[in-house]
Amino acid sequence: MGIPQPAFYIFKCEQSAPPGMPKPSCVTPETQDLFQYTAQKLMKEGIMMTAPIVRTSCLNRCSAGPVMLVEPGHTMYVGLNKEKIDRIIEEHIIGGKVVQEYVIDSEMWDDPISPADAKKQMGM
Numbered sequence: 001m002g003i004p005q006p007a008f009y010i011f012k013c014e015q016s017a018p019p020g021m022p023k024p025s026c027v028t029p030e031t032q033d034l035f036q037y038t039a040q041k042l043m044k045e046g047i048m049m050t051a052p053i054v055r056t057s058c059l060n061r062c063s064a065g066p067v068m069l070v071e072p073g074h075t076m077y078v079g080l081n082k083e084k085i086d087r088i089i090e091e092h093i094i095g096g097k098v099v100q101e102y103v104i105d106s107e108m109w110d111d112p113i114s115p116a117d118a119k120k121q122m123g124m
Contacts, residue, residue: 008051011069015058026065051093076104
């Protein structure tokens with residue numbers, strides 16, 4: 001028997017902009033502990049092996065940050081804080097139900113685009 005595959009992957013944006021940059025950032029002094037908090041919560045729940053958290057660079061939704069993407073399902077959670085992370089882990093990761101009120105607005109997160117269509121949009 002092999003090692004089981006994770007049921008979920010949690011991709012947490014860990015991008016921080018230098019001070020003075022006009023663009024908001026997912027990691028600020030106020031939010032810099034959210035990755036560690038999420039990892040510790042997953043460990044305490046005993047589910048890190050089935051829902052590992054992965055540090056990512058920019059997920060291109062800076063104005064909605066801090067953000068994380070849960071796969072499968074392509075679910076982008078925004079405006080994260082510790083209370084929201086607790087609910088996402090309890091209700092989505094453990095309970096299997098997306099926490100809709102924390103999901104990114106469809107105006108900022110439309111349907112996926114294929115690589116071929118992206119190339120066409122870029123005139124390639």
